[in-house]
Structures are given as C-alpha cells and as structure tokens.
Amino acid sequence: MSDDLYQRAILQRAKGPAKRLDSPSASVTVDNPLCGDRVTLDIKLENGAIAAVGHLVRGCALCQASAAVIAATLPGHAPAAADAGREALDSVLMGGIAQAPWQELAIFAPVQRHRSRQDCVRLPFDALAQALAQAKT
Amino acid sequence: MSDDLYQRAILQRAKGPAKRLDSPSASVTVDNPLCGDRVTLDIKLENGAIAAVGHLVRGCALCQASAAVIAATLPGHAPAAADAGREALDSVLMGGIAQAPWQELAIFAPVQRHRSRQDCVRLPFDALAQALAQAKT
Amino acid sequence: MGFDATALRAEFPLLARGGLHYLDSGATSQLPQAVLDAVMAFETTSRANVLRSVHRLAEAATEAYEGARSDVARYLNVASDEIVFTSGTTAAINVVARSFGDMLQPGDEVVVSQIEHHANFVPWQMLRDRRGIVLKALPLTADGRLDLAALGRVVTPRCKLIALTHASNVTGAVTDVASVVSAARAVGAKVLLDGAQRVPHGPLDLAALGVDFYAFSGHKMFAPTGIGVLWARKALLEAMPPLLGGGEMIRTVTLERTIWADVPHKFEAGTPPIAQAVGLGAAVRWLSALDWPAVSAHEMRLTQRLLDGIGQIGGARIVGPAGLQGRIPVVSFDLEGAHPHDICQILDGFDVALRGGHHCAQPLMDYLGLAGTTRASLALYNNDADIDALLKGLDSAAAKLR
Amino acid sequence: MGFDATALRAEFPLLARGGLHYLDSGATSQLPQAVLDAVMAFETTSRANVLRSVHRLAEAATEAYEGARSDVARYLNVASDEIVFTSGTTAAINVVARSFGDMLQPGDEVVVSQIEHHANFVPWQMLRDRRGIVLKALPLTADGRLDLAALGRVVTPRCKLIALTHASNVTGAVTDVASVVSAARAVGAKVLLDGAQRVPHGPLDLAALGVDFYAFSGHKMFAPTGIGVLWARKALLEAMPPLLGGGEMIRTVTLERTIWADVPHKFEAGTPPIAQAVGLGAAVRWLSALDWPAVSAHEMRLTQRLLDGIGQIGGARIVGPAGLQGRIPVVSFDLEGAHPHDICQILDGFDVALRGGHHCAQPLMDYLGLAGTTRASLALYNNDADIDALLKGLDSAAAKLR
C-alpha cells in the first residue's frame, strides 16, 4: 500500500548529491515540528532570474527529493516560477498534473494517498517561498 | 423496587412532631453535603444517663425517621447505648437484626438495597455521636 | 423530513429494552445506536494514536479524529480550528478560567449569575482568590430568570468577561443572549456561554450569537462521556497561554524552553479522548440529520403536559418559568412537605428516573430558599408514556409523603 | 495458569481480523473483547451520571464507576481513595505540577531527566516559568539509561520532587526506582513516576516501590482513550489544592466561598469519564487474571529476537540498552542514512505498524544527536509472525533507502 511511495524516481532524487551555494542572495532554514525535518535552501538571483539553488535536507526521502527537484528545475526561471511550482505540487497532490517547467513533480503523485506525508514534500517549497521573500527585501 | 422504602412505619416516624430541647447539655448540627440534608440533635444528660433527646431535620423521610427513632429510644439509657444504636443500624443495613433497645431500627431493613440512601439514615447517628462527644468535654 | 417519535426512541438500546421512563437526560443522555456503532467501528478497525505515526491505522485514526472536529464545527457554524476537544464542560470552562483568567489584572471584573451550575461558578471563584479579580453575580427575577435589567448596573467598564449559562439545568430557562452580548460589547468585555444544557436541543449558530467562548459536554448530547468542547474565537485562543503541557501541544522542546503548537493543538496536551471525539462527531451528524422544528415541537408538547400535570398536584409548585417561552424541556418543582430524594426514590418504584437535590447549583438554592428541587429533564426520545408514568407516580408520592 | 499466545491474540478484534503486524502499542494499545464488552454493557444497561441521582440507573452507574476505582487500586496495591481518575497521563502529571507545584517556593528544585516524555517535562518547565523554581535534568549514561550515579550531585537539600519516567517510551529502559527513592528520602523530596509505559506490562506494587505519585493512561494498557489515573499518597492529596473547580468536587458552594469535597473527589471536577473508567476497570481485571511470568517471558523472547534481528541489519544500531535486563519490550533503532518516516512508511507496505520520529522526547533526541528514531513497541498480543514481518520489511527498507 505504501511501498509505492519509494519508486526509483523519488529515491534517485533523494540520494542525489546535495549542494549548498557559496554566496547566495538568500538562504533560509525551515523545520517541520512534527517530524523534526529541516530544510535549508539557498538561492542566487542574477538579472532578475534565479541563477542557482542550493539545498541541504535533514529529513525523509520525500523531503530530500522535493528539494532536489526544486534545485534541478528552477535555475534559469523567473522567481514567479516558484509560485507555479507550489501550484503544480498542489495539483499533483490532488490527483492533477504538473505544468511546465514542473513536470517532474509528477513523481510525487503517490503521496496523494498519504496525507500525513504531504507536508514532507511541501516543506522545501515553504523554504523556497521564504528565501525569495528574503531576497526581495 | 424502591417503593418498599416508604412503608407505614418509616413514614409515621418521619411525619411525627420534631421537638428541640430547651436547655440541652449539647447540641449539634450536621450536613450531608450530597443532598443538603441537615440534622440538629440536642441531648440532655442527667446523672450520667440520657434524659432527653431533641431533634430537627431538614431532610428526607429516611433521615427524619432515623432521628425520630433516636429521640424515642434513647432517653433513660446510658450514653453507651448510642454506640449500640450505631452498631444495630449497621447490622440492619447489612441484613442483620437490631439488638434491644434498638429493635425499631428494623424498619430500615429495606434501605439495605439502596446504597445511595444509607447515609440518610446514618446522618442522625453521626449527629448523636458528635453531641455526646461535645457533652463530655 | 418529519419525525417519528417511536422510531427515534427505538434507536436507543437502553430505552428500547423498555421498562424505564428516563427523565434525567439533563444529567446524562442515552446513546443512539449510531453513536455506539461509530465508537465500536473506530475501536475495532482504526484504533491508534493520532498526529504521530505514518502507518495506515494512525492515518485512519487521525482522519477520524479531525473529521469529528469538522463535524462539531459544522453543528456550531464555526471554523474547525477554533474547536478544542476537552474532557467536558467543566474542563472547558476551567481552561478559560486559567488561560484567559490568568491574563486578567487585580480589580478586573468577571460577571456570572446566581443561577450558574458550579462548573461555571467555582472556577471563577478560584480565579478571584488567585488573581484578586472582582466576581459579581447577576441577580434573578422572581420567576427564576436572569435579571437582565440589572446588566446596566452590574457590568462596569472594569468588566472583562460575562460568563453565563445558555440554559439553566434547574429551571430550563434559556438566556437572552443578545442583550448580554450588547452589554458586554458596550464595555469591551468577552462573553462565555455554558452550553451544556442547550446543545442537546438542536444545532447552533455561534457566529450569529456573537459570543466569544462556548463550552459543552458530549455525554449530555447523545455522545460518550469523557469528551467535551471549548469553542473560542481564534484570536483569543492564540493569545491565551495553554493550561496543560505535554506531547502534541508543542512545536519544539529543549531543556531551556518550549514553543507551543498552533491552535487548537496548543490546548490539547497529551493523547486526546480519540474514540470519544469520534463518538461526538457521530452524535452531531446524527443530530444534524433530524427535522428540528418537529423535534422541538415534540419536546415542547411533552413539556407543556408536564407543566400542566404538575400544576394540578396539590402543594406542587414549578421552580422557574411556568411557560414554554425561552425554555428547554427541563422542569424543576417543589412539592411542599416532601423531600426531593424521597420523591425520586418513590418514582424509581414507578420506573421513572428523576433527579432531586441541589443540581450543582447551590447558590441558586440559597436564593430560592430551598434545599433542593425535583427535576424532570427531557430529551428527544421521551414520549407520552414517560409523562403519564411521571404524573401517576407523583400523585402517589404526594399522597404518601404529605 | 500458563499462557496461550494465539488464544490471547484472538481476544483482540482489530488484530484477529489479520493482515496487520501492530508494533506501535507504546503509542496506543489495542482493546480486548472483554473491555469492549464491558463498555458496551455499561452504555446499554447502566449509563447515567454518577454520585448524583438516586434512581436505579444512577445507582448502577455509581457502583460501576467506584468499582473500577477499586479494581485499579488492587492492580497497584494501594487504597482506592488514593486513586484519582483523570483523562490520561498528561492530565495527571499536570495536576501534580499545578496542585503540588504551586505550593513550591522560588528556588525550590524539581529534578527530571533528559529522557522524559514531554508529558513529564513541559509541565515542570511551565512551573519553573510560573513559580521561579529551579528545574534540573538528570543526565544519561552512554547506553541511554538514567545516570543514577549523578543523583548525589543533582539532588540537593532544596529538591522537593524527583519526577522520572518508570520506563522510557524511546529506549525501553526501566528506571531503578529504589535508588531514586533513597536519594529523595535523604533530602525529604517526593518522587513521581510516569508509569505510562510500565503499566501495560504487569501489575505493580506501589506500596513496595515507595514513591509518592504515579501517573498513567488507560489507552496504552488495553483500556479506552480518555481515561487515566493519578495515584498519590492520601496526605498529599489532602494537602494539595484542586486544579479544576466545578460540580462533584465540592462540599458546599456559596457566593462567598467553596468548601472542597473529600479526596479523591476533590480532584474529579465535573462528570468524569465514566464509561472509560469502567473500561479501565475491566482492563485491569483482565490483566490481573493473566499468568504474568509467562506473559513477560513471551514479551522478552520476542524482544530478544528483535534485538538480534536488528543487530544483523547493516548500518542499524539499537538506541538505548541492548539487552533484556531492566527493559520493557520497546526497541528503538537508527538505520544509517534512512529516515525513520521513510522506514515506517515502507514497513506499512509490509503491513507492519511502527512509529518513527522524536516520540515526544525532543530533549533526548538532542542528547542523542538524532532527529528521530524508529521504534517497535510490543504488547502481550504480539507474536513471532510480527517479528518476522518487521525484520523482512526492514531488510527491504534498508536495501531501498541506503
């Protein structure tokens, strides 16, 4: 019933190397109080676009994979793509599809049936939103 | 099931006139916190014996009847008869019999099956014990 | 929809067995099969701790528990994150008396009334003794209602809270909430209603009532014992410190300090009464499906019969309002020369369950000059046979005791 | 008497349906049919409020409720008027932290430990912040036991209370109570034990333990949610002011002042969790009838299999004592590179219910330097198939996640 969560795609992302940025425009750490997960997200803005994303996760595979998808997808896009990512994730978690450039979020479709785990996937997006807000000020 | 409590004997005693003493050796008022019942008992000692008992009850029929039986039984007896009365009542409430001079307590035999009401019958005996203790000091 | 009194009564196993005229629902109501089934189903298919584990049982338990919170919120027409599960009315009011009360300053005033149940009286007296607040009691009118005309005099600018019963467990009188709320608003005070007796008699619209706190128990509204509800406006819950500390109510704990979880969890320390909350959810769903105008008409028709019947017994006197206006189906009376416990005991012999005594309202009894009253409290499952048995038994008790 | 593990498991409807390896009993245990039946029988034949009315239902309810108190007292070998029913361990400890705690003076000391569940930690931290007491935490040994050698240093003459867990919900370590009690006695301090994890594993002799307060929950010991117990020595209960005010806990109430009822009722404000207490009574009667040496041997044999099996998984490490000495059948472990929630989720796919996370013991996690552990907690109904399924699933999870 739950094993489906741990498909190759998610696990590969989760196990991929995590990399922090050296001189980020903004850097944020957020916690999930329930499970103690902790996500650190760095972003670098250049010419109004996101040049790079760094990440470090002390957390579960879902959380790690989610942060890794952000780091892989976002560079080269405008900050507004972050909001689109959040919406794409919500859509996937409700059984819908993810619009470009966030198609890879489809790997989280099985989480739809595991409500208690949805926050794990969302946490990196919370960190992302906070980092962008920080970069703006 | 419960109607048996209100037999003629108990009701007659309960409805009999209550009379306070004019110059008691001791007078005590006790409350039953659960139902708000209140018993006042006066005793007069003469030559080491109980000469008279006065009583006033704001309470249920069982409580009134119990006080009335005390007032009718005790005069002329030594104070120790009060303890015997307590024992006789306990005996009746456990299905046993009441020794002289407390035979009339047998009217309370049906209370045996109504635990929540046993304290109603006991309250006047509590007041009696306190009044005797007061008279001694 | 309509309403079939016989069919409805048949849903209550304890009553369906027959042989009992249960008129003590104001103390504790009976349980419909739907609630018994919901609790049983939970305990035998979904039992686990909530908000903690990720396995399927824990997910099911959490969903059932949080689902109950939504059901209750719907019954009250409020948001579900304003619903705090407690162990009962008493616990709910005590939370307010501590968490809100301990934010008050010496000299601040709390207004209760002389008709309150001890649950809405003793906690405020304890607060008075702890914090040096001033505790005032709204007086009563001659027919035993709150004397709302006195509000202008009793409620001063130092008043921070008016805490009143929504419906009296002794007289059945329902409080006119609108005038209480406007008196409170005039001085910036909050309003708490003790809804223990009101909730079994139909859905509520707390938003429309305009109060700030509402407390009630499951066991009086066809739900299990061990569960109750505190509803409060979210801003108040957020401002109030928690009363109890422990698991589930924290965000982070270190040796040095603790950060609370969001509301409502901040007020739900420890494993909550999970199965009981599930039962409460089932009860409000069951209640919500009823045709309430029809149910109320049924309750009131029986109440009228009761008032009329008692009025015809020599020496009997209704304690509280004598009519149906602004009342729940709770009727207290005094039978001259007969003690309430004797009456109840004799009625038990007629298979009628009543309650006699001070009903946890000693200040009211002092005001009335009575040691106690005899009370018949009805619920939607009562029927004409119950009233017949009561009146017949009362005749006999009166003849015997007087 | 002996002990038939298969027959015993069959008494638990949720488990008897099959298909689930429930190893999360440390969070909440399952219910045997005997307890379900007792609650159902009460609700459908004796449901009424207690200590209030004289009708037959009320008499039956009062007898059932007070009978449960006697049953629990017998399980603990104490007097029944020292048993206070609460809504759970958390509520029980909070009562002590308020009622006993608020009698302490600034500068007085309370000693807890770094291994405590938040339920036995946060209330004392709140007391510290409220009353200015000094809160000290007993450190741990390398294998995650209480460092009792530190007692001499940590417990000073200003110490008024030592509040420790009887058995850890994370490591399974059982506390050596005798040395705690003697350290307390040397300075006149009281001892509170959090027995939440200990009570499901057999009857207790509190008199012999020599402690002053004991707290536990029904839901972890095969009884309903919403019920718990605070035991305390009578003299302490008599000296402590009540935490909650309301009905049932008073002798008399006037507008001016209130006189409390006798213990234990002074601490049971409002309608108690009646049906839940009846369920708890049934649970302790059911537990008392078991052959405990045989049950313990069964629990320990499975625990040994678990310890051995986990030890054979590469990268896995037991958190806490590695042996059977002084432990309950609760086993936590860390699997390098794998997050507890991922492990639990994958194990759920093998029909195995585990719990991962901080287990409401964040100070312990800080000490261990872990975000959380994965925990298997056993009860008397577990069997070899449960252990097999767990170990098989763990192999698979380790292969997948690492």
Ligand SMILES: Cc1ncc(COP(=O)(O)O)c(C=O)c1O
């Ligand atoms: C050791 C310990 N203490 C206290 C508690 C709290 O118990 P409850 O949540 O039932 O109040 C628990 C269980 O969660 C526990 O394991």
Ligand SMILES: Cc1ncc(COP(=O)(O)O)c(C=O)c1O
């Ligand atoms: C008006 C009122 N308030 C409060 C209570 C207390 O409710 P509980 O005993 O369920 O806490 C009751 C019932 O006894 C009541 O009738």
